[in-house]
Amino acid sequence: MTMKLLRSLTFLAVVSLAVCACAQDARPDSSAAMSLDTVPPAPITCLEARDYVDNSDAGDKIHITWSLSADDGGGMSDVASYQLWRSEGAEAGWDSLGVAAAGQTSYLDETAEPGVDYYYGVAAFDGVNYSEQTSFGPVAGRTNFFQKTRVSVLVLMLVFFGMVLVFTKLAERGADLFVRRIPGLNAIEEAVGRATEMGRPVLYVPGIGEIDNIMTIASLTILSHVAKITARYETPLIVPTARAVVMSAAEEVVKEAYAAVGKPDGYNPDNIRYLSDAQFAFAGAVNGIMLREKPAANLYMGAFWAESLLLAETGFEAGAIQVAGTAMVSQLPFFVTACDFTLMGEELYAASAYLSREPKLLGGLKGSDWMKVLSITIMATGVIIYLLNPDNAFVAWFSSQ
Amino acid sequence: MTFIWTTIGALLTLSIYSFLYKDNPFYKFAEHLVVGVSAGYYLVIYYFNFIHPNVFSPVFLLRMGGEPIGFGSFLWWMALIPGLLGILLYARFFPKFAWVGRWALGVYVGGYAGLGISPVMQARVIEQLRANAVSVAGVEDPFAAMTNLALGVVIFAAMTYLLIVKRNLGTKNLLAKIGVLLVSAVMGYAGWWVLSLISSTGVVSLTNILLVVGLLGTLSYFFFSMKHKGLLGGLARVGIAFLMVGFGASFGYTVMSRVSLLIGRVSFLLHDWLHLID
Structure with missing residues (x-):
């Protein structure tokens, strides 16, 4: 009996030992892990923090850079991330700023107060231990009075303004500045002539842009030219507008044009109409005019949006000769x-300069013409230089951050 | 109640669509209704969205954006001055003082231009120049290189023919035409070869060439200081071809979006109004 009991106890002890041994084999080698955790990674080097300059910098960004820890990708290769801290002085404590992934060598602090001195600390982290912290400071973010990344904009603007001023002065002194005739302008005169022959009015739509829109201003210059022709031919001119200020400006323009050709009595203020500020209400009302008053010539000059096709299609259906001009691509x-004819983009402005011979308009047109030549030259040079060396300073100069 | 409003909306929609047949009293009614309603609607919208919060409230109630402001403070003046400038615009209705309105327009247009010119120069000129000063060097994939080469020779040949050969040599008979085309192709291939020779990858990218040629042509078309003759005329013709291709694509895209608007209206009529579809 005693022997049986001893054998049973011995068996249990052996089985227990075996089970314990198996369980220990199945567990990770925690002792090995514990030995790794006690060794922190090597610290980072070359920490620097500088005021960051970009196109929207208000002094609230500081760019922090460092060299990787020796254990990041090399050495013990156990860096998991980099922890960043920020402090407002030697006396103040360190606040956690953020974390950068392993392999990363920079961090942008976008929460800085402009003008406040900051100290930055960075340490490598292996998941358990932090390396010795490396610090840098003080550094402060400053609002940039002059953004170096925009030098190219400044230079090209100065060149452009210079050319515009030179050509404007030349025009004022009576120099004969050549502007080629635009085919669409002949079409305007033909359209008005046709309306006169048919004894029907001319419809002139100056777009739905406000008076500050450069297309509306160009349109009013062309309206003056059209009004002079209709005044001479004694053809009614209808001008529907979508903006109250444009209506009053159009009234002045047409009135002056009729007076300029000696037909002030031919001016009918009822034909300069305010319809509606609402885009499609305006389009619907102009369509109604096209069908009921049956203008033989429809001229659309100015800023147009989605109503353009509604107007032009109705005019086409009504059988009117149509000339349009807009810079709305x-x-x-x-x-x-x-x-039938369209003044495309800059042709609208060129037409107003051609018709008015106004020195400022001519100067602007000639200036932008030669700006195009400069642009083509820069582009061609850029293509050739880039072809030979993609990492060239010429193209980089035009790049902004 | 909802059904009544939906029915009114549906009937007005049908009235507007009746314009497709011809002008009629239903269309006239809908047109005049929308013009009249929009005038009243915009008056209220302009007052409550602009005049009241930006002028009336700060100047008279001394509150801006729900926060109190002091009488005579910077914000108070910043509300009063634009308000006064806005009132000056109405001087146009008194011919004797109409010129005063130009002050307001001067501030408005000048301020807008001053604020806008730098971003416009950056976005529409500098960025375009930079994007176009790209390498015409392409990838070294043999298939892409062969396709590029074939298309490139055709394009170079066509360009050479249009810009140089046809304009300067002219064509008289079929043999001469074939000869001119051959010369164009050879010159095209030569151009391609020279580009490939100096390219860092040994091949050139068709897309980038098209980009650069298209921009050169389009800029040439909008050059007004010389007559469109000779080389400038040829480049301008290339430019107008690119413009028309762009317009065609834009037209098709917008027509598709307009069709979706039509679908929306038809859905309103058949689903919301008549409940004929789910």
Whole structure:
């Protein structure tokens, strides 16, 4: 009995030992891990923090850079991340700023107060231990009075303004500045002539832009030219507008044009109409004019949006000869499709300069013309230089951060 | 109640669509209604969205954006001065003082231009120049290189033919035309070869060439200081071709979006109003 009990106890002891041994084999080698955790990674080096300069910098950004820990990718290769701290002085404590991934050598602090001195600390982290912290400071973010990344903008603007001023002065002194005739302008005169022959009015839509829109201003210059022709031919001129100020400006322009050709009595203020500020209400009302008053010539000059095709298509259906002009790139396809002639983009401004011979308009047109030549030259030079060496300073000069 | 409003909306929609047949009293009614309603609507919108919060409230109630402001403070003046400038615009209705309105317009247009010119120069000129000063060097994938080469020779040949050969040599008969085309192709290949020779990867990218040629042509079209003759005329013709391709794509894209608007209206009529579809 005693022997049986001893054998049983011995068996249990052996089985227990075996089970314990198996369980210990299945567990990770925690003792080995514990030995790794006691060794912190090597600290980072070359820590620097500088005021960051970009195109929207208000002095609230500081750029922090460092060299990788010797254990990041090399050495013990156990760096998991980099921890960043920020302090406002030697007396103040360190606040956690953020974490950068292993392999990363920079961090942008976007929460700095402009003008406040900061100290920055960075330490490598292996998941358990931090390396010795490396510090840098003080550094403060400053609002940049002059953004070096915009030098190219400044230079090209000065060149452009210079050219505009020179050509404006030349025009004022009576120099003969050549501007080529734009085919669409002949079409305007033909359209008005046709309306006169048919005894029907001319419809002139100056767009739905406000008076501060450069297209509306160019349109009013062309309106003056059209009004002079209609005054001479004694053809009614209808000008529907979508803006109250544009209406009063159009009234002045048409009135002056009629007076300029000696036909002040031919001016009818009822034909300069305010319809509606609402885009499609305006379009609907102009369509109604087209169908009821049956103008033989429809001229659309100015800033147009989605109403362009509604107007041009109705005018086409009504059988009117149509000439359009706008710098709204998204609307040009509709005018090109539905109108007989279209002044595209800058042709609208060129037309107003050509017709008025106003020195400022001529100066602007000639200045932008030669700016195009300069642009082509820069582009061609850039292509050649880039072809030979992609990492060249010439193209980089035009790049902004 | 909802059904009544939906029915009114549906009937007005149908009235507007009746314009597709011809002008009629239903369309006239809908047109005049929308013009009249929009005038009243915008008056209220302008007052409550602009005049009241930006002028009336700060100047008279001394509150801006829900916060109290002091009488005579910087913010108070910043509300009063634009308000006064806005009132000056109405001087146009009194011919004797109409010139005063130009002050307001001067501030408005000048301020807008001053604020806008730098971003416009950056976004529309500098960035475009930088993006176009790209390498015409392409990838070294043999298939892409062969395709590029074939298309490139055709394009170079066409350009050479249009810009140089046709304008300067002219064509008289079929043999001469074939000869001119051959010369163009050879010159095209030569151009391609020279570019490939100096390219860092040994091949040139068709897309980048098209980009650069398209921009050169388009800029040439909008050059007004010389007549469109000779080389400038040829470049301008290339430019107008690029413009028309762009307009065609834009037209198609917008037509698709307009069709979706039509679908929205039809859905309103058949689903919201008549409940004929789910």
